[in-house]
Amino acid sequence: MPGERAGLRVTPLRFIRFATVCCFVLVFAAGIFATAAWQPAIAPINPPLATSFAPDVVKRGAELAAIGDCAVCHTAPAGRIFAGGRAIATPFGTIYSTNITPDAETGIGTWSEAAFQRALRNGVARDGSYLYPAFPYDHFTLVSDDDDKALYAFLMTRTPVQAPALTNDLPFPLKVRPVLYGWNLLFLRRGPYRADPAHDEAWNRGAYLVDGLGHCGDCHTPRNLFGAEQRDRRFAGGAAEGWTAYALDAASPAPVPWTAEALTQYLGRGFAAQHGVPRGPMADIASDLRSVPADDIRAIAIYVAAQMGSHGPERTQIAQQVVTQNARGTLVVGNSADSQADTFHLAAPDGEGALIYLGACAGCHQGPRAMPYGGIDLSLSSTVSAPSADNFINVVLYGLPAAEAAHAPIMPGFANAMNDSQVAALARYVRAHFTDQAPWSGIEKNVTATRSAARAATVDHGPPSGLPGTSQRTTHEAQR
Ligand code: HEC
Ligand code: HEC
Ligand code: HEC
Structure with a gap:
């Protein structure tokens, strides 16, 4: 109808009115968001004296900090403990942990206990800004008042370290912290933990x-x-x-x-x-x-x-088989059994992988060799049975470091000894021979990608972050 069409025509006046209403709605919504998202700053305090905390509370705080891995995330490679600066890679960008020593300027020295608890429970810093969930406050929210108090006492009695926060590498709009208000609304279930009476x-x-x-x-x-x-x-x-x-x-x-x-x-x-x-x-x-x-x-x-959960009879039976086979394997290993073992392995479908296994792995993984060099029989290994080959490739390429603890396991890395197709052949053999699982797919690509990721990590942030522990890092550095 012509009349209706005329009714829909956008005249300049109508457009201005429409635009005004839109602006008004937007400003109103932004206002509501800002009001809802706004969190007050909590007044700074003078750093409390270490002597103001009871020693047993500090000790308990140390144990709790170990359960919470505060030092793992809040210590940069070769950095001072709790001084922050460790890069945490997320799919959205890199977030750096911050300084949680009681330094007044760059750490949490001026944080009251209430400010500290708000950070752990709600993910909000002392100044009222939102913290990224790379800091696992979505878990720490469950921590009890008493445990928060002990953690606070422990951290406030550490040595203050001057270490300003590093700038996160995040794209817009994620670098605008108030967007985390929305994230919290959707995903944060606030604590503390409430006991489930159905369990002991x-x-x-x-x-x-x-x-x-x-x-x-x-x-x-x-x-x-x-x-x-x-x-x-x-x-x-x-x-x-x-x-x-x-x-x-x-x-x-x-x-x-x-x-x-x-x-x-x-x-x-x-x-x-x-x-x-x-x-x-x-x-x-x-x-x-x-x-x-x-x-x-x-x-x-x-x-x-x-x-x-409890596992069905089928799973129990398979496990039983694995254990019995394993026990038998341990018993027959010795000079007389070697030739038998050879025939067995060489008859396997993937000859190259079998040869590598025999030459490079069996000596430690099949037989009664004790720690630190004796690895478990690979038929017991989650690494070999897992749906993804990631961990197998990491272990074979980079091994396990010689740690300081007595009896710590040692396995050499084979990154320099084997090329990608040899590692892939070995993976195919081990998977087929020690598990009843389907072959890993894309194994060769995965090996190549793992190597280049490790190389990139060395260039960007020092050694690959997936291979932690100072001694391990040294080992890897030496390998390259
Ligand atoms: C998985 C890594 C990770 C662990 C584990 C972790 N944190 Fe953090 N934490 C972070 C990151 C990353 C930040 C910085 C977040 C940001 O900038 O928004 C942070 C920030 C904080 C802040 C805010 C500091 C500030 O300056 O704003 C406090 C307090 C804190 N963590 C305490 C702890 C305590 C206590 C523990 C152990 C119970 C702990 N963190 C364990 C990663 C971690
Ligand atoms: C010098 C002895 C030694 C050699 C050689 C060795 N390993 Fe290991 N390996 C160990 C020790 C020790 C461990 C740690 C204990 C464990 O978890 O089995 C280990 C762990 C592993 C694991 C993890 C097992 C688990 O816990 O799930 C895998 C997989 C593995 N090795 C594969 C290999 C392969 C494949 C080779 C040959 C390329 C090899 N290893 C060579 C000693 C060795
Ligand atoms: C920072 C990441 C991270 C956190 C946090 C973490 N794990 Fe793990 N966990 C791993 C990785 C990676 C592996 C595989 C390691 C390997 O191949 O040896 C693993 C392996 C395990 C395994 C061995 C499973 C198997 O079948 O071999 C157990 C059990 C386990 N974790 C329990 C825990 C418990 C309990 C906690 C909390 C107290 C925890 N993990 C926290 C990363 C983590």
Whole structure:
């Protein structure tokens, strides 16, 4: 109808009116957002005297800081402890940890206990600015008032270090901190932890530590597009610094199912006979856990074992087979069994991989060799059974460092001894021979990518961050 068409015609006056209304709505919305997102600064205090904190509270704070890995993230490679500056790579850009020593100018020396607790519980700094969730406050929010107090006492009694914050490398609009108000609205479930009466005390203690300070889901839970952990896929497996953090739920790739006993060994002592040792980012976590009271480790282990659930008869039977085979393997190794072992391996479908395994690996991994050089039988290894080859490639290329602790495992890296196609052939053989899982796909590309990522990390920020620990770094440097 002509009349209606005329009604839709945009006259200059109408356009101006429309634009005005739009502007008004936008300004109004921005106003509401700014008001809602605004957080007050908490007044600075004079740095408290170290003597104002009770020694037993400080000691407890030290144990809690170890469970929370504060030092791991807040210490730069070769930097002063807690002085920050460690680069944390996220899919959105690089975020640098900050100085949490009690330095008044560049650290948290002027933070009151209330300011400190607000940071841990709500992700807001003393000055009222939002903190990025690369700082796992979405877990630390569960920490109790008493534990926050102890952590505060511990940090406020450290040596102050002058170290200004580094500038994060984030694109617009992520560099505008108030956008995190929206993130918190969507993904932050505020604490503190509330006990679940359906479970006993140890389970609840474990849940409190694992989901709170221990922030295990930070690496072991997959993330969504906004970088938040997917609540419905808790512990389904995630990624950390070029490593796979295995599933800790029913999908755990461990050939022999984990028990609370084995987890206690692995987390508290850094070795479990049927599982091996923690490596990569998990090595840092476990080395921190070594100073944590046994009861807490045990509670963590009980809770994690409960997440994996009980396994069916089929799984138990497979595990039993693995253990029996393993025991037999250990027994027959010796001079007389060598020729037998050779025939067995050479008959495998992938001849090149089998030869490499025999020449370079079997000496340590098949036989009664003790730590530090004796590795577990690879049929027991989550690394070999896992859906992704990432960790296998990392271990084979870069090995395990000689650590200071007695009986720490040592495995050489083979980055210089093997080319990409040899590592791939070895991976194919090991996967086929020691597991009943489907072959890893794209293995050769993965090896090449792992090597170039390690090289790039060396150029940008020193040694690859996925290969932590000072001694390990030295080893890798020497290899290149
Ligand atoms: C996974 C790495 C990670 C761990 C573990 C971690 N932090 Fe942080 N933390 C960060 C990052 C990154 C920032 C900086 C965030 C930002 O700039 O928005 C930060 C910021 C902070 C801040 C705010 C400081 C400031 O100057 O604004 C405090 C306080 C803090 N962390 C305390 C702790 C404590 C206490 C622990 C141990 C219980 C801990 N952090 C463990 C990564 C971590
Ligand atoms: C910074 C990332 C990160 C955090 C935080 C983390 N893990 Fe891990 N975890 C890993 C990685 C990576 C691996 C695989 C390491 C390897 O191949 O040795 C792993 C391996 C494990 C394994 C061995 C699983 C298997 O089948 O072999 C267990 C158990 C485990 N983590 C438990 C925990 C617990 C409990 C916590 C919290 C207290 C935790 N992790 C926190 C990264 C992390
Ligand atoms: C000098 C002895 C030594 C040699 C040679 C060696 N390893 Fe290891 N390896 C170890 C030790 C020790 C560990 C740590 C204990 C463990 O986890 O098995 C280890 C760990 C591993 C793991 C992790 C197992 C787990 O816990 O899930 C894999 C996979 C592995 N080695 C593969 C290989 C392959 C493949 C080769 C040959 C290219 C090889 N190793 C050569 C000693 C050795």
